[in-house]
Amino acid sequence: MIKVQIYPVTMLGTNCCYLVDEATGKAAVSDPGARSQALEAQIEKDGGRLEYVLLTHGHYDHICYAKQLAGKYGAKIITGRHNNVFLRDGSLNGTKKHGIPFTPFSADILLDDGETFTLGETEIKYLYTPGHTSGCGIFLFDGIMLAGDLIFCESYGRTDLPTGDDYQMMQSLKRVKELPGDYQIIPGHDELTTLSHERRYNPLMSRL
Secondary structure (H helix, E strand, O other): EEEEEEEOOOOOEEEEEEEEEOOOOOOOEOOOOOOHHHHHHHHHHOOOOOEEEEEEOHHHHHHHHHHHHHHHHHOEEEEEEHHHHHHHOOHHHHHHHHOOOOOOOOOOOOEOOOOOEEEEEEEEEEEEEEOOOOOEEEEEEOEEEEOOOOEOOOOOOOOOOOOOOOOHHHHHHHHOOOOOOOOEEEOOEEEOHHHHHHOOOOOOOOHO
16 A cells, blocks of 8 residues: 655645655655655655656646655666657757756656556556647546646646647547446646546536
């Protein structure tokens, strides 16, 4: 089982998550768009056992502190195969448009749709869910979904940024809607929700 703590970062309130496998104490962080001193203090308190940095997609508010955090603790950066180009291209990740200092980097582990890896004793599954960008994906474990900017509470990710696509967004939401069971959804921003709630009240998902 994984314990999750959320540390909002950036002016956009990105939900940066700290994941700890309770059986082993091994940890991961998702979408560190900026530094959180509180998060790093907790990592240190827990022994600095950061194994992975997970990236749902490649926009600046989700990736800008990934390389620094991984380097500090010797962690590996994991993302979907189609997302790696965003980590190297300021015109795609938004740093160029917003004048944000950024050093391009590549992930250490690139996942294909449906692949899994383990954090301690917990299996984490990756699903490729393009739409918000062509590189978006989600992570599933223990009835929890790290959804990035695919799904928000009664909403979904915008598709008007580079590589965004309305049709792909619909197909990704349809796929997620059809997952068996329920999930607590931790979106990339704002309040948490559940898949059962979104199946009923999400304005796009409910029509699919």
